[in-house]
Amino acid sequence: MNAFDYLLSKLHQYFAGTPFSIWVQGSRDRHLQLSYSSVPKEEADSIHTHKPDEVSFHAGVDRYLYEEQADLCYLRFFFSEEGQAVVVRQKSDSSPISLTSEQWEILWLAFQLFVAEEMIETKSQEWTKLLQGIHSISATLDVESIIRDIIGNALAVIPAADAGLLHLYDADIDRLVPKATVGFHNTVYRNFKLRIGESIAGKVFQDGQPRMYRTHPETSQAMIDLSQDNFDSLNDAKALHSLTGLLCVPISLEQKRIGVLVLHQFHQENVFSNYDLALLQGFADQTSIALQNARLYAESREAYQNMAAISEQLRVKHDDLVKRNKIHESIKQLSLQNKGTETIVKALGRMTAKQIFFADWLEQRYYPADSPILFSWDELSALLAGKRHPILVQLFSAQKNRQQSCYVYPLTNGSVFLGCLIILIKERHLSELERVTIEQGSAVLTLDLVKKQSLSSVLYKRAHDIFQELIVSKGSELFERARGFGLSPHGDYWVIYAYLSRSHDLSLLEANIHRLVTRWKWDFASSQVLTYGFHNHVTILLTPSSSLEVKEVIERLSDAVQEWELEKEVSLSIGAGSVVSDLEQIGKSFEEAKKAAHYLANRGRSGVVRYSDLGINRLILNQSQEDIDAFIRDVFEPLWEGQEKYQELEHTLLTYMRCSQSPQQAARELHIHVNTLYQRLKRIEELLSIDLHQPADLLKVQLACHLRQE
Structure with a gap:
């Protein structure tokens, strides 16, 4: 009791x-x-x-x-x-x-x-969040990412605060400038620059003394010397009339102060305490250490892994002490026994006596397998974009003329959205027992999914190694490896290479790779021999039965590109090699597909392109974009000197080349007389020092115009 x-x-x-x-x-x-x-x-x-x-x-x-x-x-x-x-x-x-x-x-x-x-429970939660914050700060080499996480971690540790700013000192302008914010509009980054000694943050940076304010009057009085420009900028980002409290501590590197960390209270009913101030100072100290050691992260990785292991052990022991109950033990046993996703979801349904479904975002499938499709994947993407907490959704069936309520619990691993639990309910809330059951089950389900994803990554690495060995093998060794894949010596083979760019979050990239591999294994099940992801690309080896199937594959790949462009997470550039009829030519198809994909990626374009459709562009596949831009600039630069004067001539030249050097057609498109066209072409030859009747000059200009329009 x-x-x-x-x-x-x-x-x-x-x-x-x-x-x-x-x-x-x-x-x-x-x-x-x-x-x-x-x-x-x-x-x-x-x-x-x-x-x-x-x-x-x-x-x-x-x-x-x-x-x-x-x-x-x-x-x-x-x-x-x-x-x-x-x-x-x-x-x-x-x-x-x-x-x-x-x-x-x-x-x-x-x-x-x-x-x-x-108090013990509160302190325990604070320690858990603080350890998670330290883990987050210490787990990346990206200093900018560390700075962005500071405010969020501080707010998680100190619940009385609901907004905050992190300022770092900019020696070039001798001002404190915002580097991270939570709860303020991003406009605060534009003009908010504090002098040393100005307002609360400026004074804390100046003398290194932490400050705490618990009421609106004393906070306003402490900010009375804030310049009008800075006040307007801060007030536009967040209405200051609701400010009821503030904590501010210095961030120091050894004896040198490098910034300040400020937490604000606008709507919370709690009050700040001296303990909060000390906790925030400790967090700031940890932050300064993280910033200092970011460059040494690679050398300290082994030590960090040991610390993370100890932190995980502490977390597990803490969870055992706090949540030692029948529900926790039952669900934990399901995970330990590797019962799988569907078994865990069904167990949650039995424990809560509710209908529960799980939508696996990475593999685009529902559990149990016979679950009704309550949401399309596009609806889930729009509904849960950026969400980390459960939401209540009202569903209406026009056919049955009835309304159904459900809770949608998103499951995430860091920045990666893994899927969601969908719980059908009659009331508008879950009981405490049901809520604890769902949260415990969500945690176990998340671990199960992460474990499955990690295992897939290992299998992808093995598949990559085997495929690379296959395409470099010759003679009897090649046939021996081909038998392992079930490949005949003289079948038709085709390689697809998909390159993912514009993705800087490695965890998110890995999840997107897993989604693509899973989808394409289903889409091309009839002809795919091997589909795997490695680093930032996906490779597919197909055995197409006809040109019609090749066309269908290209169309499905194009649909995938369009869908991914809508999500705006990554850019998908897909290359398709030639269909070859010999095992030894699989490597050739692979290289063609890879070159075609990189051709799109190097130009910042998404889409699908077959190597055979590149035409003359094959000649410049190995040229860097810088070399191509330099070539175009060398040709067109005389027309770019005095843009207003020669813009008409540049347009004339591009139109003339596009019309295959047909004077009559070019004149019609330009709405000028053909004699005027000849006069312009003469002027162009003079400016570019070329003769369009000379094959070498004509080829140079044709190529430059082609590259301009690529």
């Missing part, structure tokens, strides 16, 4: 059935909060609606106090800095309050134990 249950049992015993309510004010709370009522609200409005007056604790006040007002009795209990509690009870002639000193002491001790348990 926990402290609160023990407390309730004693109050029911002492009050003999008389209605009562409990109000608690913790060390972080601004006001008393209703924690419990012995009867439903509609049957005891006076106890619910009559909030007790708040009495500040100070030296000389007893640990408990009895008061009466009108028809209510107040039993007050004080716990020094931890807060206070008030038991509100209706007066009753049949059961008057007459507690012995021992009973008062028992109740006070029960409240004290309850407050202590709450």
Whole structure:
């Protein structure tokens, strides 16, 4: 029995059935909060609606106090800095309050134990979040990424704050400038620049002393010297009239201050404490260390892995202590026994007595296999974009003329969206037991999916190695390896190479690779021999049965490109090699597909292109874009000197080449007389120092015009 249950049992015993309510004010709370009522609200409005007056604790006040007002009795209990509690009870002639000193002491001790348990749980959560924050900061080489994560991690550790800014000192302009923000509009980056000593952040940077403000008046007074420009910029990003508190600590590197970390309170009911200030300072110190050691991350990787392993062990032990219950153990056993996704989802349904489905985003499939399709994948993408918390969705069936509510729980691994649990409900909320069950199941399901994805990555690496060995093999060794794939010596073979660019998040890239491989294995199941992903590309080996199937594959690949462009996560450039009829030519098809894909990627283009359709562009596949741009510039530069004067001539030349040097057709498209065209061409030859009747000059200009239009 926990402290609160023990407390309730004693109050029911002492009050003999008389209605009562409990109000608690913790060390972080601004006001008393209703924690419990012995009867439903509609049957005891006076106890619910009559909030007790708040009495500040100070030296000389007893640990408990009895008061009466009108028809209510107040039993007050004080716990020094931890807060206070008030038991509100209706007066009753049949059961008057007459507690012995021992009973008062028992109740006070029960409240004290309850407050202590709450504090222990809060501290435990803070440590968990702080360890996660340290892990996040230490797990990347990207300094910019570290800076972006600072505010989010600080807000996770200090719940009384709901917005924040991180300023770093810019020596070039001698100002503190925002580098990361949460809760403010991005316009704050444009003009907000603090002088040293200006406002709260400027003073903290100047003297290195942390500062804490708990009310709107004292915060406003501390910011009174903020310049008008900076005030307007900050107020545009977040209305300052709602600012009720602020924490600010310096960020130092050894003895040198490099910035400040500021947390703001706009809407939270809690108050900042000295502990929060110390915690924020510790977080800032960890941040400075992370920034200093970012360049040494590679050398420290082994030490970091050991620390991460210890942190994971602590997390597991902590979870065992806090959540040691039947639900947790049952779900954990499912994971340990490798029961699989469908088994876990069905177990969650049994435990909650609800219909639960899982939409696997990476593999684009529902579990259980016979689940109704409640959402299309496009709908899920739009519904859960950027979401990390469950959302309530109302579904309406026009055919059955009825409405259905469901909770959608997104499952993520860092920045990677893995899928979501869909829970059909009749009420508008889940019970506490159901919520805990779903959250525990979500965690186990996420681990199972990550494990499956990691295993797939290992298999992809093995498939890559085997395929590379195949395409470089010759003679009997080639036939031996081909038999391992089930390939005949003289079949038709075709290689597709898909290159993913514009993806800087490695975890997200790996997830996208897995999605593509899974989809294309299904799409091309009838002819695909091997499909795998490696680093930032996907390779497919096909055995097409006809030219019609080749055309169908190209169309499906084009559809995939269009769908991925809509998501705006990565750019997909796909190359297709030639269809070859000999095992030894598979390597040739692979190289062609790779070159075609890189041709698109090097030009910043997505889409699908066959190597055979590149035409003259094959001659420049190995040329860098810089060389191509330099060639175009060398040809057209005389026309670019004085853009207004020669723009008409440049347009004339491009049109003339596009019309295959037909003067009549070019004149019609330009809406000029053919003699005017000849005059312009003469002027172009003079400016470019060429003779369009000379094959070498003509070829140079034709190639430059072609590259301009690519």
